[in-house]
Amino acid sequence: MQRQTPQRVAIESAFASAGRPLGPQEILDAAREHVPSLNLATVYRTLKRMVEDHAIHPVALPGEPARYELQSAAEHHHHHFRCRRCDAVFDLEGCVEGLKKLLPRGFRMTGHDIVLFGFCDTCGAQA
Amino acid sequence: MQRQTPQRVAIESAFASAGRPLGPQEILDAAREHVPSLNLATVYRTLKRMVEDHAIHPVALPGEPARYELQSAAEHHHHHFRCRRCDAVFDLEGCVEGLKKLLPRGFRMTGHDIVLFGFCDTCGAQA
């Protein structure tokens, strides 16, 4: 099925030590510390496979390239917060009620995304 | 400042008759009915100018290219719905309560985005 290659190990450990959603270039930079020859195309191919295998989950924020996080973080329904100052993305627990009341007549809802923007604890304290 | 060219008129009327957020290609298709020679590069250039002039407002959905809607539509707070079948985006009226309770301690919220996914009235009826 899946081979245990140094490249894949390096990419997986990048996720494990980050603890937050990462983009392809961030992953490449982190994983190259273990496997300097790692190629960006390999990162994309590996990400694709990991998504298919449900090892990671894509995190798409409005107007930004896709990021990915470990599936374990995505196993329960959650949303995201992006800091306007440091641009980091954080997971949020919980959800809200009453989304269905926004639907126009005849529309059916199968899912939703919520993204909050603002300042994280670190950046809020500095401001 | 701004010239009154047939291209720009065609693009503006495309927004006026659509009543929903449009992407560059959708705008090109619609505006070509009035100005067949219209070029996609001109659409991008015109969109950029219109955003700078606050005539239109960008609508960024997770993982998708930007769409635009008339500024008048954006003057009151609203959110969006994307149909999983026809990929069209619609404006939603209203909002929800209780977003602040999702915030971790120390985080401050300055804004939010909500996107609902599902099937619009037309596509839901066909399914």
Added chain:
DNA sequence: CTAGTTGCAAAGCATTTGCCTGTGG
């Protein structure tokens, strides 16, 4: 007239794919 616009083609970016070499099991 003439500065702002347009169409076309080429350039940029991020992401994907083809192809051939390398290697995990």
Added chain:
DNA sequence: CCACAGGCAAATGCTTTGCAACTAG
């Protein structure tokens, strides 16, 4: 062994830009 994985480069797809011709005011 040898099918899958990786490296490299070319190919995409979307958006931007350079440039010469065009036109609104």
